[in-house]
Amino acid sequence: MYNEKVMEVFKNPQHMGEVENYNAIGTVGNEVCGDIMQITMRIEDNVIKDAKFKTFGCAAAVASSSTATGMIIGKTIEEALKLTNKQVIEELEGLPPQKIHCSVLAEDAIRLAIDSYLKGEVPSKEEK
Ligand code: FES
Numbered sequence: 001m002y003n004e005k006v007m008e009v010f011k012n013p014q015h016m017g018e019v020e021n022y023n024a025i026g027t028v029g030n031e032v033c034g035d036i037m038q039i040t041m042r043i044e045d046n047v048i049k050d051a052k053f054k055t056f057g058c059a060a061a062v063a064s065s066s067t068a069t070g071m072i073i074g075k076t077i078e079e080a081l082k083l084t085n086k087q088v089i090e091e092l093e094g095l096p097p098q099k100i101h102c103s104v105l106a107e108d109a110i111r112l113a114i115d116s117y118l119k120g121e122v123p124s125k126e127e128k
Contacts, residue, residue, distance in 0.1 A: 002059060005093040010059045015069035017052045023122050026112025030105055035061060037105035039069065039113045048072050048080055051113075053106065060095050060102035064088045068106035077114055083107060 002010070022040035029036050035057035042050045051073050053065040068088045072080040085103040089095050095103060116122050 001096050001099075002063075003093055006060065006063045006095065009063040009066050009092065013062050013066040015052045015066055015073070016054070016062075018054060019050045019052045024113040024117035025122055026109040026114075026116060028105055028108040028112060030057065030061075030101060032101040033058075035102070035105070037061060037065060037109045039065070039106070039109040041113050041117070043077065043114075043117050046076050046078075048075055048077070051110075053109070055105065057102055057105060058099070060099035061105050063092055064095070064103035065106040065109075067091050068103075068110060072110060077118075080110060081114060083110065 019040040019042050022042055024041040024043050027038040037053060037055045037057060039051060039053045041048050051069040053069055055061050055065055068083060072083055085107045088103050088106060
């Protein structure tokens with residue numbers, strides 16, 4: 001069902017886990033399948049220094065989240081907010097039509113995480 005690129009990323013995903021001392025966090029559920037995605041980030045001086053994901057999603061969710069986090073590390077908040085699931089799918093050289101919804105998880109979680117940072121909703125290290 002998946003192309004070689006997706007399988008390659010799925011078998012060797014990058015940026016999995018939780019960023020130590022994160023100051024941005026976004027958790028979303030997928031309306032279509034009910035799977036969950038969480039993205040944590042460390043943002044300093046408006047730049048995403050690190051980003052990691054955890055998911056209960058499928059291979060497409062893992063591959064798209066690994067790719068999406070890789071695409072936003074080192075970017076400014078404004079640049080990261082422009083990332084779309086279409087760009088992630090292009091980077092993965094395509095996803096099966098029935099798996100497009102899985103790639104939306106990462107895009108949504110990134111937006112929520114940045115939102116939490118901008119609103120100052122993430123507890124400081126001492127409070128976690
Ligand atoms: Fe749920 Fe892919 S089927 S994330």
